[in-house]
Amino acid sequence: MSWYLQCWKKYLVFGGRARRSEYWYFWLFNIIASFIIGFADGMAGANNLLILLYSLASILPGLGVMVRRLHDTDHSGWWFWVGLIPIVGSIILLVLMVNDSTPGNNRFGPNPKAPNPGADEDEENESNYSLT
Numbered sequence: 850m851s852w853y854l855q856c857w858k859k860y861l862v863f864g865g866r867a868r869r870s871e872y873w874y875f876w877l878f879n880i881i882a883s884f885i886i887g888f889a890d891g892m893a894g895a896n897n898l899l900i901l902l903y904s905l906a907s908i909l910p911g912l913g914v915m916v917r918r919l920h921d922t923d924h925s926g927w928w929f930w931v932g933l934i935p936i937v938g939s940i941i942l943l944v945l946m947v948n949d950s951t952p953g954n955n956r957f958g959p960n961p962k963a964p965n966p967g968a969d970e971d972e973e974n975e976s977n978y979s980l981t
Contacts, residue, residue, distance in 0.1 A: 853878035859917075860910040863926060867917035868961045872946060875914050879907055920957035921950045 852874035883900065890899040916926035922945050931938045950960055 850874075850878065856910045856914045860913055863913055863916045864920075865917055865958045866921040866950070866955075866961050867914050868921065868950065869918070869947070871961075872914050872918040875910070879911065915946075918946055920955075921961065922948045923951040923955045923957070 852871045855871065856875040883903065886903045887897075887900045890897055893899070912929070915929050919926050919928050924945060928945065929942070932942045934941075950962055953960055953963075
């Protein structure tokens with residue numbers, strides 16, 4: 850659930866990198882929330898107003914986490930446009946989203962899997978041996 854909330858907090862953050870778990874947990878909870886809201890919408894007789902509002906609100910967080918996930922695989926965020934190509938585009942995006950992170954830093958920032966994502970290896974090694 851924390852990944853889902855983290856994506857909502859970073860809804861306008863298109864820079865940096867996102868782990869696979871952040872991306873997939875966001876979409877899992879997004880689908881669950883959509884079902885719950887759709888059910889509540891149907892019970893309330895709101896003519897799909899609630900689900901429409903939720904869908905519109907979740908566009909930016911979904912796009913943001915997709916762009917950050919593409920960055921994690923060392924691809925530009927503009928690759929999300931590939932998804933508009935019928936069938937093949939969806940398969941390409943699925944493969945990119947399932948791929949593991951590029952190891953170490955890439956042009957979009959430090960690896961989010963790293964124990965200390967902001968530190969260089971030299972700085973990390975020096976801090977391990979410092980006496981202060």
